[in-house]
Amino acid sequence: MKIVVVVFSVAWAIFSLITTGYEVLQPKWRERLRQSPTDVQANAGGIYNRGAWRLPLTDKNSPETAVLFVDQEKGLLHALPIVYRLNPTYLVPLYNEPLTQDIAVSDPDNTLRKVLTSPDASIIYYVGTEETLDHSADLLQGYQQTLVDAENDLIFVILERKS
């Protein structure tokens, strides 16, 4: 039994060394060392760096509909979520039609388009698939896109409305 435990533990350690070592040796994250944390965070929409309080609006059921929304005008304590599992009460003043939870869950394209057409959507943090983003290509022309990170099939992009 002792041999089994020792051999298994050593094998697991070797597997971990290779897997984690491979990730740690990737140049992608080390490039970030050249930037200041403020710049990195600003690119990701740091609240202090841009003077905006962020408000996350994500649908955790589906990564494709995870849209993070920032309202530059409203402070954290005043702003209300707009696109999360959505309580239509909060949507009415911001959209002309209520956005229901079903739409958010089942229709990521439509959810993103709703956010992109919102007059309050000055900065959007988009975490989702590239395909969903492509479906709103016409609307995205009014936005500057910054790729922050990409992992597996998900991308994290900042969409900033062009002034």
Place this chain on the structure above:
Amino acid sequence: MTLEFIKIAVFVLLISGMSYAVGRLLYALAKINVSALHIASSPILGLGTLATQLWIYGLLGVPWNRWLLVLPWVLLAVILRHRLKVSPHNAWVGLGQAKSKFNQLDNLSKTLLATGSVFAIAYFASLILQPFATSDILAIWGFKAKEFFINQQVYVTPRLTETVNLSRFYHIDYPPLLPLMADVFYVMLGHVNESLFKAMQVIFIVSGGASMFIFMRAFLAPLHKNLAAVFTFLLIAVPQFLPMLFQFKYMGYADYPLAILFLLSTLFLVRSIGKPVSSDWCLALVFASMAAVTKNEGLSFLGIVLLILGVMFVVQVRKANPKTNRYSIVRYLVVAGALVLPTIVWAIYKQRHNMTVDFKFSNLAESGMNPIERLRTIFYYIWLYISTNPIFHWELAALVVGTVAALWYRSKIALLILVVVGLQLTTYVLSFMFSPYDLKFHILSSIDRLLTQVLPITILLLSASLLTMSAKTKSSNKGPARPS
């Protein structure tokens, strides 16, 4: 590497040092004979205490500022200065001893520890540099830290509690310790800096790794000294931690701190065997209590630790002198009550703010499935996740090997750890049984983090058979085995 990066790194290290000092002061206050394991766990104990201090300040209406946070500890240090034995000479001697012990390590251990340290440094850098991006850190943990900091108390704006959908999204029922820990950094800095929210997790990496190594090294000696480094390396390098410490997917979530709190509590629990009324059982309870106010999964862990310590205590009381029993029982209950007080306070807060519990027995009936069918479905989805994710094959195999080894040797240590791991995993299955959510969504979106929470104690379980053999050998050679 920029100047700002260095400033943040130095600031985190300074607050880590302050947390360590607070932890040491607590040990001195409690007149605990400090061992290497106590020293290694001091930063987490200290940070948790400072966070609790802010919680208490909020309840009392005391403003949150750096002077009021630090002042009590400075006064305590002055009062306890004779007990602390702090001097440059002692520090120099301590460093010399540590260096001497490191030099005694074999080359394999040195290599593994050096590689583990490189990984830890990479995690630290990434924790500072990764953007604050994913939903839970924005909406739950980081959001709460900001709300608490603005309100100067554990308080979330009522609008979030008024709507069921919103309160579910923000999970306002999630416990407050991790945001409060971040608030310690914000208070010392004077404003919010979200890089700190993530970067503070380095305290758990270093403290957890050092505690594991010290414990294993003491317990495995003299038979398997180099294996202590193997298990410690595993604790640092297993790829399950990458999404929490290195990549942005789960960075800043509470799962990694929770996993380390489970580990520390279990280490002290193992040390409590045969001496349930000691500082070790207090510390097992302290870290379990911290886990209970870090994440809801910690509540079941606290229950398990209380149950085990209670059984140990009853066994001891029945053996002891009847005259001492009454005093011991009262003292045990008073101390245990005091240590779980934060959990009780949080439960009262949740009740007063109408934070409902989503997990109810009625959910099982409402699901339309009978218990067997639901159980089968739960295990199907768990298996679906594990079987399609190779890094979890290893954890599953470790659970199997560790369980077989524990049952094979039937030592108290191995069986104790097996009970902790087994009961904790059972509570996860029960939570799925009574979950109000769609099972597929609930399991597939949480099982990786749940399994990672028990990963450190699974590694401990795996090593338990070796602990047993070494302890027996030590016992036959030198009397009862006891880690430092």
